[in-house]
Amino acid sequence: MSMLKTAGRQLLALYPLLLIAVAWEIAARMGLVRALFLPAFSIVIQQLGTLTLNGELFPPLMVSLYRTAAGLIIAFAVGLLIGFFSARNRFVRWLFNPLVAVGLPAPKIALIPIFTLWFGIDHMSKIMLVFITTVFPFIVSAAAGARTVPTSQIWAARAMGTSELALLHRIVLPASLPSLMSGIRVAVPIALLTTFTTEMVAGGGLGGALVLAQRYFETPTVYAYLLVMLVCGYVIDIGLLRLRRRVLRWHEG
Amino acid sequence: LRYVLSTLSWIGPFAIVAALWQGIAMLGVVDPTFFPGPATVLAATADLLGSREIFVNLGASLLNCFFGLVLGFAIGVPLGVAMALSPMADSFFGPIVKATYSLPKAALIPLFILWFGVGGLTNILAIMLTALLPIVIYTYHGVLGVPQIFIWSAKSLGTPRVKLLGRIIIPAASHSILTGIRIALGFSFIITIAAEMIVSNFGIGKLMFLYGESGAYQYMFAAVLILVVIAYLADVGFVALSNYILRWQGPID
Numbered sequence: 001m002s003m004l005k006t007a008g009r010q011l012l013a014l015y016p017l018l019l020i021a022v023a024w025e026i027a028a029r030m031g032l033v034r035a036l037f038l039p040a041f042s043i044v045i046q047q048l049g050t051l052t053l054n055g056e057l058f059p060p061l062m063v064s065l066y067r068t069a070a071g072l073i074i075a076f077a078v079g080l081l082i083g084f085f086s087a088r089n090r091f092v093r094w095l096f097n098p099l100v101a102v103g104l105p106a107p108k109i110a111l112i113p114i115f116t117l118w119f120g121i122d123h124m125s126k127i128m129l130v131f132i133t134t135v136f137p138f139i140v141s142a143a144a145g146a147r148t149v150p151t152s153q154i155w156a157a158r159a160m161g162t163s164e165l166a167l168l169h170r171i172v173l174p175a176s177l178p179s180l181m182s183g184i185r186v187a188v189p190i191a192l193l194t195t196f197t198t199e200m201v202a203g204g205g206l207g208g209a210l211v212l213a214q215r216y217f218e219t220p221t222v223y224a225y226l227l228v229m230l231v232c233g234y235v236i237d238i239g240l241l242r243l244r245r246r247v248l249r250w251h252e253g
Numbered sequence: 254l255r256y257v258l259s260t261l262s263w264i265g266p267f268a269i270v271a272a273l274w275q276g277i278a279m280l281g282v283v284d285p286t287f288f289p290g291p292a293t294v295l296a297a298t299a300d301l302l303g304s305r306e307i308f309v310n311l312g313a314s315l316l317n318c319f320f321g322l323v324l325g326f327a328i329g330v331p332l333g334v335a336m337a338l339s340p341m342a343d344s345f346f347g348p349i350v351k352a353t354y355s356l357p358k359a360a361l362i363p364l365f366i367l368w369f370g371v372g373g374l375t376n377i378l379a380i381m382l383t384a385l386l387p388i389v390i391y392t393y394h395g396v397l398g399v400p401q402i403f404i405w406s407a408k409s410l411g412t413p414r415v416k417l418l419g420r421i422i423i424p425a426a427s428h429s430i431l432t433g434i435r436i437a438l439g440f441s442f443i444i445t446i447a448a449e450m451i452v453s454n455f456g457i458g459k460l461m462f463l464y465g466e467s468g469a470y471q472y473m474f475a476a477v478l479i480l481v482v483i484a485y486l487a488d489v490g491f492v493a494l495s496n497y498i499l500r501w502q503g504p505i506d
Contacts, residue, residue, distance in 0.1 A: 016345045017352060037368055095266045102267075105488035106481040107442040110458070112450060113465035113473055117287055193357035197447045200359065201462075207360065211451070214363035222367075226360055233355025 039220045047220035048227060061228065064205035067123055068195045071130020072187060079135045080180070083142020084172055096139065104136040109197060116202050126198045126205070133194045134187040141183025145176020181244045188240060192233055289471040297475035306460070307479065314456040315483075317373060318445040321380025325437055329385045330430060333392025334422070350389055358383040359447045366452055376448040376456075383444045384437035391433025395426030428502060431495040438491055442484050 021041050027033055028040035035043075051057040085092040111129060119125035149172055157171050199207025206225055213221035271291045277283065278290030289297075301307045335342040336350075358379055365375040399422055407421045423430075449458025457480055464473035 013344065014348050016348050020349070094262065095269070098263045098266045099270070102481065102485050105439050105442075106484050107439075107446050109443045109450075110446050110461060110477045110480050113462055114477060117465065117470065117473075189355050189357070192355070193359060193443070196357045197359040197443075197451075200362070201447075201450045210360060211363055214367065219367070222363060226356070226364070229360050230352065230356040233357070234352060237355050 036217060036219055039223065044220050044223040044227065048224040051221065051224055057224075057228065060204075060206045060209040061232075063123075064195050064199065064207065065232075067126040067199075067205065068130055068188075068191045070123075071127045071195070072134055072191050074127070075131045075135040075138050075187065075191075076184070078131075079138025079183075080142045082135075083139045083144075084146045084168060084176075086139070087143045087146035088172075100136055100139055104140065108133045109194065112198055112201050121202050122204070125202065126195055129198050130191045130194050134191050137183050137186045137190065138180075141179045141186070142176060145179030145183075146172050148179065149175040178248055181240075181248060185237070185240050185244075188236055189233060192229070192236075196229060286468070286470060289474055293471045294474045294478060297471040298478055301472060301475050301479065307457075307476070310455055310460045311457050311479070311483075313373075314445050314449065314458065317376045317456070318380055318441050321377045321445070322384050322434075322437060322441050324377070324381040325384030325388055325441070326434060328381070329388030329433070329437075330392050332385075333389040333430075333433075334396050334418070334426075336389070337393045337396035338422075346389075350386060354386050354390070359444060359451070362448050362451050371452050371454060376445065376453065379448050380441045380444050383440045387436040387440065388430070388433040391429045391436070392426065395429025395433075396422055398429065399425040428499060431498065435488070435491055435495070438487060439484075442487070446480070 024038070025041045028035065028038055028043075039047075048057075082092070082096055086096050087093075108129065111132065112125075115125040115129050119128055153171055153175075154167065157167055162170060195205065196207040196210075199205040200211045202208075203211075206229060210222055210225040210229075213219075213225065275290045275292065278288055278293075332342075332346060336346050337343070361382065362375065362379050365378055369375045369378065403421050403425055404417065407417060412420060445456070446458035446461075449456035450462055453459045457476060461473055461476045461480075464470070464476060
């Protein structure tokens, strides 16, 4: 009963979105805007259903998700290493601090033409671009997390004979998990943005499919793809929040 | 002297990167047309900076970026304040903000082109929308974070409700608001360039793409370099401005 109640309340909390959908539907049905610009909401949903049923949606979606995930994973691994070592080693810090200071705010999206030139128009250039856009937040959050480890804990572990490598994954990694999780939450939307934008410029994936649909003035398809992108970002964000709660149970509990 | 030394040590890593880059370029493992060395790129940069073309396009891009950011600020701060102070505004805009936050705003550009045509208005609106959300969210959290004690004491000292906002709430939340704007600044650079690369008839993003397509790769690299420097200076400048505004508090970074 109480579950039903909370579910009902959650649905009720979404009323503004419903309101917008209804207003959109009415505006389109009454012909206030041309269907070419704004097809009725129901038509968009219908188109989304068609694209799902005939399977047209999945290949580009999978391509986009693959590129996003691959870039993120590489960036995470590299960012983690650089971040940890720059928190522990003065030379690494000296080397990377200025590079990160310039690299973090730099609009890496400008590298699209260069990366396309170097890595071609297929997966590689997009993955590398996702990597380069997300590695900086990962470095920053890994370094920030590693710096929160109390020196006494490191001394204690060393005194008990923990090796330098074991130290990293036994002490530093768990201690910086909260910071890393925040880093992931920052990086994922950036990764999605990068993937879709690159695809819109250089083709392929959901971004390429969207631009193509717009070029043929298949407006309902454009809106359908937009909805898919929106849901993608939303679902992944919720998933990350869940993951954070699970992984950090010992931290916040 | 200490200042000079710290500047030199800060530049060091860039020198190493440039040396590596030059080394690879001179070894000839990669085709020099695709991989021009830093000397070539710097020469091209000097060449570009001597031409009118780059300033006209850069100016147009930066102007768009600025207008979008200002619009995002002008809408975002009042919206964030309203959401934090009024539960009704929160329950209405909250779900909308949440649902649209994870949408890569670059994906809206094809639609905006359909509605507003290719050019300035489309780009400014896309930038505004991108800048809006971080500003709203940081303003919201900033205002929610204002200690209730400040408000109570102001009230007990006879501050009228109308003046509470300008005298207590906004100053106390300004740190958070400025952080939001800093994030929005980074995003707006990305969208400015993305919009110009997807479809545009002017701007630095378009120029970069043109250089790439016509095979003038050293100029493409030079344009990217100029852009990275500008984005970095904008970030540093904004932090300096924030610290000046917040000189009655501690520095941001």
